[in-house]
Amino acid sequence: MSTHEAETDDVRAIKSGADHLRAVQDGRAVYLDGQRVQDVTTHPAYRNAVASAAGLYDYQAQPDNVETMTFDPGTGRRVNRCWQLPRSYEELKERRHALVAWAEQTCGFMGRSPDHVASVLAGQVMGIEVFQAYDQKRARALQDYFEYARSNDLFLTYVINNVQGDRSKAFGDQGEGSEDLIAKIVDEDAAGITIRGAKLFATSAIMANEIFVGSGQPLKPGEENLAFSCALPMNAPGLRVLSRKSFEAHAVSEFDNPLSSRFDENDALIFFDDVKVPWERVFVYRNTDMCRAQFHDTPGHIYQNYQAQIRLSVKLRFLAGLARGVADTIGTINFPPVRETLGRLASQAAMITSMVYGMEAAGRMRGPYYLPDRHLLYAAQVQAQELYPQIIHTIRELAGGALLMLPSSVQDFADPELARIIQRTQISPAMSGMDRVKLLKLAWDAVGSEFASRHVQYEMFYAGAQFVTRGHSFRTYDWAAAGSMAQALMHRYPSPAPIDHIDRSTTASL
Ligand SMILES: Cc1cc2nc3c(=O)[nH]c(=O)nc-3n(C[C@H](O)[C@H](O)[C@H](O)COP(=O)(O)OP(=O)(O)OC[C@H]3O[C@@H](n4cnc5c(N)ncnc54)[C@H](O)[C@@H]3O)c2cc1C
Structure with missing residues (x-):
């Protein structure tokens, strides 16, 4: 063969x-x-x-x-x-x-x-x-x-x-x-x-x-x-x-x-x-x-949630692109506050990607296998639960009424008279009226539809409620290493004499 x-x-x-x-x-x-x-x-x-x-x-x-x-x-x-x-x-x-x-x-x-x-x-x-x-x-x-x-x-x-x-x-x-x-x-x-x-x-x-x-x-x-x-x-x-x-x-x-x-x-x-x-x-x-x-006690939870963060990093990249598309479509992209908002959103999306790279780079061997870092994973999870609804809110804020003021359905385009009105009213500096409608309908399905709403609930809860994920973060953080810096600093300067050593005769009259 x-x-x-x-x-x-x-x-x-x-x-x-x-x-x-x-x-x-x-x-x-x-x-x-x-x-x-x-x-x-x-x-x-x-x-x-x-x-x-x-x-x-x-x-x-x-x-x-x-x-x-x-x-x-x-x-x-x-x-x-x-x-x-x-x-x-x-x-x-x-x-x-x-x-x-x-x-x-x-x-x-x-x-x-x-x-x-x-x-x-x-x-x-x-x-x-x-x-x-x-x-x-x-x-x-x-x-x-x-x-x-x-x-x-x-x-x-x-x-x-x-x-x-x-x-x-x-x-x-x-x-x-x-x-x-x-x-x-x-x-x-x-x-x-x-x-x-x-x-x-x-x-x-x-x-x-x-x-x-x-x-x-x-x-x-x-x-x-x-x-x-x-x-x-x-x-x-x-x-x-x-x-x-x-x-x-x-x-x-x-x-x-x-x-x-x-x-x-x-x-x-x-x-x-x-x-x-x-x-x-x-x-x-x-x-x-x-x-x-x-x-x-096995790496089961780590690998399961590491996959979830990888998947989320892709979803946030998609949403960032959509947000930018909305601003291009309605002609707000050159307004400084809009660019700032998009800059913040891009950094939020990139944060999850960076945390995925970080948990991989800070990983360790367990027997013959290599594991992503557990705490960085839970840190990403805690951030993601808060981040997702914020990002959805930001896209809605960027869009205004554009997400809703759309033809009732694709069938409106079948009527030449309606299609003509749509073409004249759905204008965009970046694309045709048809493409504007197409993009904004996609955006609504991602941030406002019942499907989108289920996704907010999903990202907030698929790994358990916040008290659960924050508990994992608390449990896995290296508190000893974090606390040792404060301890080391405190050892570098003297404390006042303990209260017992103060000459009480000088304070008796106070
Ligand atoms: C869309 C979606 C898809 C999912 N897919 C799956 C799946 O495929 N497989 C799977 O196994 N699971 C899945 N889950 C996760 C799962 O089923 C639960 O939703 C998740 O574990 C949270 O539990 P709960 O819904 O009972 O909420 P609860 O744990 O009851 O939390 C609800 C709220 O109550 C409060 N609360 C409850 N208990 C406490 C407490 N002890 N201390 C403090 N506050 C508390 C919190 O404020 C919390 O926000 C999914 C969840 C969603 C939303």
């Missing part, structure tokens, strides 16, 4: 969009508006988002992208670099280039693209000794599952959070009628465990191959029934996906809602209706501390 033929075979073996579309036509139980969805690849509420996800696989399979996007983990089949376990700073950057290229395909709007949960598993496997110290069998199950998911280049999503319920109570103590609120182990036998109850938010569940189920929120002793993690195919018997409202279904047209119509990855509540999980897919079993350790 010639070298060329070998390469062609290699390229063919890479997972393609068509492979992904076929795989998700698996009879999964997705519910929307009171109906069971028959096929997510054709349903008007999901088909474009599913096609966008499939497009990621087509992108990686293009001959020019194969080297950047994929690697051979030693199985002879190239898979996405999100499965790579970096052994140096150079390999970490190589992996990042693939993640950036994927995020660019969706302008950063698909937060649970396949590289997110793959990064969690990669991080957990980099710390497999943590699992082994708790339970050898569960560690073996995780290692085997990782290899299975990686060699099939699976798209995984996860549910590691609980239904909000009553926050003033523990998850395991929500009171009468809450039996099915939070997924728990209700039975077990020689084949595996049975789980019943809910978990959320399963972002991308409608289009993923499989789902990782676990507990990222702290559990206390006594809540062992809730303390498990496992993986299931999306069509597992009894697994129900209760989709939220579809923004794709409500998109007026591609022209009117260019983002909602193609990147609505969807969020869902997963209800496990006595779902059977075989032991070889159970990674944590009735151990509250191991639930925490699987994310925080």
Whole structure:
């Protein structure tokens, strides 16, 4: 076989969009508006988002992208670099280039693209000794599952959070009628465990191959029934996906809602209706501390959130470009205050990129693997939660009423008389009236539509509320090094004599 033929075979073996579309036509139980969805690849509420996800696989399979996007983990089949376990700073950057290229395909709007949960598993496997110290069998199950998911280049999503319920109570103590609120182990036998109850938010569940189920929120002793993690195919018997409202279904047209119509990855509540999980897919079993350790004692949490910051850096770059486009379109770009505002926005976008570079450069080896710096990662996360709503607000401020005073839909252009009026009223120093409308509709979909509003909530909460991320930042900062400077300085100058040594006879009369 010639070298060329070998390469062609290699390229063919890479997972393609068509492979992904076929795989998700698996009879999964997705519910929307009171109906069971028959096929997510054709349903008007999901088909474009599913096609966008499939497009990621087509992108990686293009001959020019194969080297950047994929690697051979030693199985002879190239898979996405999100499965790579970096052994140096150079390999970490190589992996990042693939993640950036994927995020660019969706302008950063698909937060649970396949590289997110793959990064969690990669991080957990980099710390497999943590699992082994708790339970050898569960560690073996995780290692085997990782290899299975990686060699099939699976798209995984996860549910590691609980239904909000009553926050003033523990998850395991929500009171009468809450039996099915939070997924728990209700039975077990020689084949595996049975789980019943809910978990959320399963972002991308409608289009993923499989789902990782676990507990990222702290559990206390006594809540062992809730303390498990496992993986299931999306069509597992009894697994129900209760989709939220579809923004794709409500998109007026591609022209009117260019983002909602193609990147609505969807969020869902997963209800496990006595779902059977075989032991070889159970990674944590009735151990509250191991639930925490699987994310925080392994590099799982670091790799999962490092991916999220890479994706966000791309999204902010997209939004910065959009902001500049708005100012160009309405002719305010040369006003000094507008340039200042854009300068501030550009620096905010660049800050997240810089923090990604910083966490990589300040990384360290853990055994054979190279990890981004944990504190710089959490610092970026805390900043990002505040930054995102600010950036959205800034773009709205830059645009004024332009974002709303637009033709009701693309259909207005079909009427020559209306089209003529639109052409005369939607003027711009930078582009045609049509292009002005096109750009401003894109901007509204990014900052003002229901889809945009969900994204603000997503960026504020996907990693937990602010008290959670600030807690990680507090916990991982090097307070000793920071405090030692103040201590060292204080040692360089004398303190006044202690109060006990002051001659009290001189102060007695005061
Ligand atoms: C769009 C979206 C997509 C998501 N996708 C996923 C996903 O795919 N998989 C997944 O597992 N998770 C996902 N999440 C995250 C997750 O499900 C939760 O939203 C997140 O962990 C926050 O929990 P909560 O919503 O229950 O809010 P809470 O934790 O209840 O927080 C709500 C507010 O209550 C206050 N509060 C609550 N408890 C405390 C406390 N102890 N101390 C101080 N203040 C408190 C805070 O002010 C906070 O802002 C997603 C979230 C969103 C919004």
